[in-house]
Structure formats: structure tokens, C-alpha cells
Amino acid sequence: MTDNPRFFAEPLPGHTEPLGHPGGATDTGPIEADTELVTAHLTPPIDDSD
Incomplete structure (x- = not known):
């Protein structure tokens, strides 16, 4: 699947630089962005409140 490498190699929406190889989520914290493939499958x- 090509979307997984794109997450790290290309700038995500709202970011100017690619994530690269951070070594784990502990070092980066929440990113609050994803590739188009993932965001296209999110449900609202x-x-x-009714």
C-alpha cells in the first residue's frame, strides 16, 4: 500500500515539511492530519443532540 509511506514522506495537510522518521508517536505527539486516502474514509x- 502506497499511502503508508506517503504519510511519512510527503507534507501532510497543514504542515510544510514531511514527518520523516520520528522514531515513534511518543516523540511527535498528536499530528491531527492524515493523507487523502484516510480522510476520504472518515465518517462525520x-x-x-435531538
């Missing part, structure tokens, strides 16, 4: 939050 359910509004249960």
Missing part, C-alpha cells in the same frame, strides 16, 4: 460525527 453523529449529531445526537
